[in-house]
Amino acid sequence: MSVILVTGADLAPQALELLHDHDVVFAGKTPTEDEIVALCARHNPVAIIVRYSKVGAAAMDAAPALRVISKHGSGTDTIDRRAAQERGIEVVAAAGANAAAVAEQALALMLACAKSVVSLDARMHAGHWDKATHKSLELGGRTLGLVGLGAIGLRFARMADALGMRVIGFDPFAKGLPDYVMRVEMPDIWRESDVISLHCPLSDGNRKMVNAQTLAQTQRGVILVNTARGGLIDEDALLAAVKSGQVMAAGLDSFAVEPMVAGHPFQGQKGFVLSPHIGGVTGDAYVNMGVAAARNALAVLATQRTPA
Structure with missing residues (x-):
């Protein structure tokens, strides 16, 4: 046999x-x-x-x-x-x-970042009531930029459209896009997006595509979501961008080295919502x-x- x-x-x-x-x-x-x-x-x-x-x-x-x-x-x-x-x-x-599972994880990370779900939960458990001082980000009317328009990216696009978001996307191989997704080039993704979400395979051509130069092109206070591959991001550059406020928050489900080891600079850092590459892990x-x-x-x- x-x-x-x-x-x-x-x-x-x-x-x-x-x-x-x-x-x-x-x-x-x-x-x-x-x-x-x-x-x-x-x-x-x-x-x-x-x-x-x-x-x-x-x-x-x-x-x-x-x-x-x-x-x-x-x-x-x-x-x-x-x-x-x-x-x-x-x-x-x-x-x-696993398109449905990963798209739902991307949605969860985007919402967690926009609504400060993790930090507010921690504050509430510690006995605080921050209603008078906290303001979350409303996503309706804002722009979601998708890098990759395969099964996962398009499923997430449908969810974002239902939230009332404008959806733009870059994918040189995508065909027959729905009318609620506007095809753009990568410079438009960096420049126009309030939220950027990565849904592309990792290749030698796009490794560390999210780096100091591209992050500097984004709107200040952008949200970054990655449920694809950690190698797409220069982690040092992202850490600096979050600390400076150029990136409001990063919701990450994948990392350059997995599993993440103790002492990783993202751990305990304000502005990061992390999950252990489980976007596609559902029953x-x-x-x-x-x-x-x-x-x-x-x-x-x-x-x-x-x-x-």
């Missing part, structure tokens, strides 16, 4: 049912890249379903039977796509499977991503002859 390696400790039962003709091997809760290589050498999987850790050339070379790497989610930046292409290994992603999304990842892997295997 051929092996499918899952770089995690579990997979939704509905996904496992789809894989019943294969021997499914789990790498564990937080596998290292070296552990993935060792498991590939031991089991020679025909497919890898990627939940955690990186899958690079060494893992691919350790598994000569490998034909497909299927991401349990939409972002494939933890997979060496160039190495896979060179070896004839297809890379597929569960695009859109429904767990099932949707697992099923999509399994189906994508099986679809590729069905069209290819794997060696004995």
Whole structure:
């Protein structure tokens, strides 16, 4: 029986049912890249379903039977796509499977920043009543700038439109946008947005796209939301912008290094609302991503002859 390696400790039962003709091997809760290589050498999987850790050339070379790497989610930046292409290994992603969950997290972070939910909650629990001194930001009529107009970005756009926000977006690959999303270029995003939300994949071309130069182009008091990839942001520059007031608040669900280590400068810093990259972690999304990842892997295997 051929092996499918899952770089995690579990997979939704509905996904496992789809894989019943294969021997499914789990790498564990937080596998290292070296552990993935060792498991590939031991089991020679025909497919890898990627939940955690990186899958690079060494893992691919350790598994000569490998034909497909299927991401349990939409972002494939933890997979060496160039190495896979060179070896004839297809890379597929569960695009859109967690769109509702991540868009809702982006909405929650935007609202938490605009309405000071976290800081007011802490003050209330400490016995304070700040009604006379606090003013929140009203979002209706303000501009949301979206970087990335895929399934997640467009779902968030619909939510923002329902709030009465003006929605602009940049995505060179998006087609057939709804009438409530205005297509613009990146300089317009920086210049016009009251809230900027990131929904694009991480690439060499956009790494640290949020930096000192681009943040200086924004309106003073802008809100930044990131439920995509931490590498899109120069964290030192963002910290300085929040401290200076150029950025009113940042709602972040992803970070340059994960998991975040103790002593990170964002921890305890006023103006940051943080969550541990759980935007796509809901019961429904767990099932949707697992099923999509399994189906994508099986679809590729069905069209290819794997060696004995």
